[in-house]
């Protein structure tokens with residue numbers, strides 16, 4: 049009997065009241081203490097926890113470190129980066145979806161990078177142009193040939209990254225190329241990472257290297273449900289970081305960049321310095337949240 053020790057770990061998954069925490073000494077299976085329920089804190093995948101270890105393999109979660117951010121659906125905390133997988137080959141990705149997800153991410157201080165997949169079929173010049181010009185880091189990849197995957201993989205180091213994108217865009221194929229285990233089939237990854245009908249409640253992240261974790265997440269629609277109305281209309285243009293060089297120069301303070309009277313953002317749009325699709329997405333998102341009253345915003 050060596051007695052209890054304290055360790056810190058990241059929660060990889062929670063199943064049936066047990067949490068699997070990744071510590072420097074391996075995986076510890078933990079139960080949560082009653083005090084979390086009293087404080088109304090439910091441990092989430094991605095949380096950093098203090099663990100009171102009973103032995104080398106089991107323990108209790110004794111504290112959850114403050115979260116730097118979290119998504120509601122899928123429920124993951126402390127995300128450093130989101131990779132939006134897109135494609136200009138079928139299914140062609142709608143730029144509005146990209147802009148909505150990246151705005152939600154920016155609002156939560158999560159970096160967004162874009163991976164244009166299926167470049168073996170279409171190298172996605174249009175999307176590449178729009179998003180590099182808007183200031184995003186953009187990778188061109190192919191889940192089939194493996195082209196571009198090493199560069200994408202390099203950008204994951206030291207982070208917890210969530211992959212998102214519409215069904216069929218090739219997330220699992222890309223993850224298949226990235227994951228260390230050789231010969232793991234796409235279907236098995238789907239099982240392990242937890243997407244699909246019976247797994248939406250069961251999110252899991254996977255460690256691929258020291259300090260480096262990945263999550264495959266369901267498609268866009270699930271991603272943003274309940275998350276959009278966390279953004280107040282005044283905060284929205286701040287989540288379009290390509291507007292920031294201009295948004296301080298509007299004639300009226302608090303300009304919503306919707307009316308063309310002295311609006312520096314609309315001027316930049318007219319001069320081609322802001323991408324039209326980016327502005328249209330902003331406007332569409334603004335219209336959808338502008339009538340939400342302050343007290344109606346979710347206070348989570």
Ligand SMILES: Nc1nc2c(ncn2[C@@H]2O[C@H](COP(=O)(O)OP(=O)(O)OP(=O)(O)O)[C@@H](O)[C@H]2O)c(=O)[nH]1
Nearest residue numbers: 165166167190191192214215216217218219220221
């Ligand atoms: N030509 C080509 N086909 C690809 C590529 N990546 C994926 N595919 C094909 O696209 C289809 C969907 O790929 P998946 O990886 O299952 O897509 P997903 O994003 O995981 O889809 P969901 O799990 O439904 O969200 C499969 O038939 C793949 O073979 C690629 O880079 N090039």
Ligand SMILES: [Mg+2]
Nearest residue numbers: 219220238243
């Ligand atoms: Mg998949």
Ligand SMILES: [Zn+2]
Nearest residue numbers: 298303305311
């Ligand atoms: Zn303006």
